[in-house]
Amino acid sequence: MNKWLQNDLWLRVVSVALAIMLWGSVTDATLTAPTDGDRTQIRDISVAVKYDKNRFELVEQPQKVVLTLYGDNTVLERLPSTYRVFVDARKVGAGVHSLPVQAEGLPNGITKQIEPKEVEVHLEEKVQKEMMVQAEFVGDVPEGFRVSLPIINPSKVLVRGSESTLDKVTSVKVMINLNKQEQSFNKPLRVQAYGETGVLRHVEVNPETVQVQVPINIPNKEVPLRVEVGKGPPTGYAVEKITTNVDKVAVYGPEDYLEELQVYNGPKLDLSKVKRDQTILMPIPVQDGAIKVEPQQVEIYVKMVRAETKMLREIPIEITGLREGAEAEIISPSGGKLNITLSGAPEQLAKLNNTDIKALVDVSNLPVGTHEVPIQFILPSYVQVVGQPEPKAKCRIR
Structure with a gap:
């Protein structure tokens, strides 16, 4: 043993071995992670990308990473939410790049470890194209109203994004509710960009909004206004003439209703207590089928005179409503003719003759046999039949 200790070569070997052991123990102490109590691990962290958004578009979000933090437990337990994990792509161009993942906003004294250390970032250079703005309606207007072609200003917009994204753009639209x-x-x-699957989010539209003018109107038609007498004047009085301050009205409504409309029935006058000339202001009713009428009122002038009477003889009675294959005859009044007394303004009565009057009986839906049927008169305006409250005819159907 003493000889070994006195041997220089042996001493050198032992010294080198001790040095290696000491270095290894120090190195292990330095590289060994802190105890579990001084460590926290955060998984599935999204990586933000810093890049020039005016020039490039991020094609897809980089993969998520795991962040492991080492430090004092009191600091780790109060970790601020403002820290950020990111890659800096501001100095690279278009293409796919593998960039180191960084973290900022962590407290002092905290050691970090990020896995993976690098992630791929795919940038594409932005391009733009001009597109027409289309209008799409949501919902509908009330029945009878009509929507005309909307006016869009400006009518074209610039659509900007990556070339692969712009290839998916099929239209740009405004939704009109x-x-x-x-x-x-x-x-x-x-304004939003649309593809085959709906709205495309990663597309810039400039301008973002446009001014849209939507004309909504109702089809209308101008037709003559008819004012009728609902109740005639008192006995001994007659209407000589009725005039209105408007001859025609604009009627608004569905097109199929307007196509059939030739005359618009206005207000009906109640003259049962009128004995002298009058000017009457009345609302124009909105009849079934119409949406509105313009003007909404009419001024009616009624000229009254003392009534006179006139008899017309042998007015023929016509039969209407006779079904196919049937025959009918008037039994009474005899010969199918009757005499009637008319009341009206003197000037009007003087012009009347038998051809101006029609007497009708309607036998619609009547079976074979003999029936008493009311006689209906078609008379000139403001003329009444007097002396026969409910005239009837007896007719036979075969």
Whole structure:
């Protein structure tokens, strides 16, 4: 043993071995992770990407990472939520790049470890193209109203994004919510880019909003206004003439209703207590099928005179409503003719003759046999039949 200790070579070997052991123990102490109590691990952290958003588009989000933090437990337990894990792609161009993952905003004294240390970032250079703005309606206007072609200003916008994203853009639209609107409107609306699957999120549209004017109207037609006498004047009085301050009205309603409309029936006059000239202001009723009428009122002038009477003889009675294959004849009055007394203004009565009067009996839906049927008269305006409250005819159907 003493000889070994006195041997220089042996001493050198032992010294080197001790040095290696000491270095290994120090190195192990340095590289060994802290105890479990001084460590926290956060998984599935999204990695933010810093890049020039004016020039490039991030094609897809980088993979998520695991962040392991070492330090004092009191610090780890109060870790601020403002820290951020990111990669800096501001100095690279378009393409796929493998960049180191960094963290910022961590407290002092905290040691970090990120796995993986690098992630791939795919950037594409932005391009743009001009596209027409289309309008799409949501909902509908009330029945009878009509929406005309909307006016969009500006009518074209710039669509900007990566080339692969712009290839997916099929249209740019504004959505117009009609929501039972009855009046035209003009308002700004947001423009969005659409692909086959719907709205495309990673597309810039400039300008983001456009002014949209939507004309909403109702089809209308101008037709003559008819004012009728609902109740005639008192006995001994007659209407000589009725005039109105408007001859025609604009009727608004569905197109199929307007196509059939030739005359618009206005208010019916009650003259049962009128004995002298009068000017009457009356509302024009909105008849079934119409939405509105303009003007809404009419001024009616009624000229009254003392009534006279006139008899017309042998007015023929016509039969209407006779079904196919049947025959009918008037039994009474005899010969199918009757005499009637008319009351009206003197000037009007003087012009009347038998051809101006029609007497009708309607036998619709009547079976074979003999029936008493009311006689209906078609008379000139403001002329009445007097002396025969409910004239009837007896007719036979075979």
